[in-house]
Amino acid sequence: MNVSEPSPAPVEERETAWPAVSVIMPVLDEERHLAFAVNGVLAQGYPGDLELILAIGPSSDRTQEIADELAAADPRVRSVPNPTGRTPAALNAALAHAKHDIVVRVDGHGELAPDYIRTAVRLLGETGAANVGGIMRAEGVTVFEQTVARAMTSKLGVGNARFHTGGEGGPSDTVYLGVFRRDVLDELGGYDEHFTRAQDWELNHRIRESGRLIWFDPGLSVTYRPRPTFRALAKQYKEYGRWRRVVMRTHAGTANLRYLAPPGALLAVAAGTVVGLAGVTGGPAIAALGFVIPVGYFGALTAGALYESRGLPAGVRARLPLVLATMHGSWAFGFLTSPSRLAKATGKTPKK
Numbered sequence: 001m002n003v004s005e006p007s008p009a010p011v012e013e014r015e016t017a018w019p020a021v022s023v024i025m026p027v028l029d030e031e032r033h034l035a036f037a038v039n040g041v042l043a044q045g046y047p048g049d050l051e052l053i054l055a056i057g058p059s060s061d062r063t064q065e066i067a068d069e070l071a072a073a074d075p076r077v078r079s080v081p082n083p084t085g086r087t088p089a090a091l092n093a094a095l096a097h098a099k100h101d102i103v104v105r106v107d108g109h110g111e112l113a114p115d116y117i118r119t120a121v122r123l124l125g126e127t128g129a130a131n132v133g134g135i136m137r138a139e140g141v142t143v144f145e146q147t148v149a150r151a152m153t154s155k156l157g158v159g160n161a162r163f164h165t166g167g168e169g170g171p172s173d174t175v176y177l178g179v180f181r182r183d184v185l186d187e188l189g190g191y192d193e194h195f196t197r198a199q200d201w202e203l204n205h206r207i208r209e210s211g212r213l214i215w216f217d218p219g220l221s222v223t224y225r226p227r228p229t230f231r232a233l234a235k236q237y238k239e240y241g242r243w244r245r246v247v248m249r250t251h252a253g254t255a256n257l258r259y260l261a262p263p264g265a266l267l268a269v270a271a272g273t274v275v276g277l278a279g280v281t282g283g284p285a286i287a288a289l290g291f292v293i294p295v296g297y298f299g300a301l302t303a304g305a306l307y308e309s310r311g312l313p314a315g316v317r318a319r320l321p322l323v324l325a326t327m328h329g330s331w332a333f334g335f336l337t338s339p340s341r342l343a344k345a346t347g348k349t350p351k352k
Contacts, residue, residue, distance in 0.1 A: 018121065019100070022051050025053065027055060028082075030059070031059070036111050044112060044117045056090075103182050104177075105180070128213060130184040132175065133175025133217075133220060142228060144229065147315075148226035150312065150316060156304045160258065187210075197239045262328045269294045305324055
């Protein structure tokens with residue numbers, strides 16, 4: 001399998017001592033996107049030394065074969081096993097084999113924007129941050145994926161997180177993926193492998209707790225490929241909500257209104273529906289009082305979706321209200337049903 005040759009750096013940059021970087025990529029069932037993700041790294045034209053370490057989980061498709069072909073085609077690419085298939089374990093496995101002092105985290109279904117690594121390394125030096133990152137630029141291929149992409153870049157879908165919706169550069173609670181100083185990762189013990197999800201947010205929280213800076217820059221973007229079905233999307237967001245509550249239980253003081261709004265809305269809609277159904281036999285006034293909450297929620301969601309999707313294809317506009325409701329409801333359900341035993345398993349951060 002061929003990958004494009006990196007573009008040559010300008011003469012003045014080749015004469016500058018750019019630090020070597022290690023790119024780490026967790027990979028599981030990425031037959032569809034892996035070659036594009038790897039090509040996005042190798043085509044960066046970064047002026048310093050670069051290595052790419054793929055941590056391959058037990059995939060059910062041709063992922064391992066494709067990874068082997070990519071490694072054979074370019075000596076900068078290596079693969080290591082990740083028997084658990086879990087993302088934080090993959091990241092730590094790749095990190096253990098990384099040789100360099102700057103670590104770039106990339107996913108197997110993402111594609112770096114041109115000059116992403118060069119810009120991030122420059123920002124590390126200019127800001128003194130421990131981690132810099134930017135925007136998850138969701139892009140879909142199918143109509144459903146395009147709908148999810150619009151929802152994931154909308155404040156109506158994901159709130160005001162800058163790494164989803166954009167904003168001014170500056171200090172941040174978290175960023176998408178990230179480019180790290182290796183010594184910070186080593187000091188903090190890498191990724192906490194208890195966190196099936198939210199491991200990025202949890203790591204960034206520990207970085208900030210250690211007194212270091214997380215820096216967001218809108219000029220850094222990574223193309224993200226959304227889930228292809230309602231079922232996959234619902235599962236993804238249920239896990240997001242479930243593990244975000246684990247973070248809140250593990251790290252006191254990390255709750256905020258953005259995370260509490262979806263479960264609050266779900267409880268209100270459920271309570272209103274129950275009251276409305278009870279009112280069907282108890283009187284129209286009670287029914288109307290109960291149904292005003294779910295009807296109001298879905299009416300506002302539909303109106304907001306129509307506004308957010310203006311100018312987009314009809315198929316996207318028709319699906320967006322249901323996609324938004326799926327994201328909100330699944331996240332809220334995962335949050336509300338997150339078992340307390342998960343927090344007990346993450347009471348201490350593992351150290352190397």
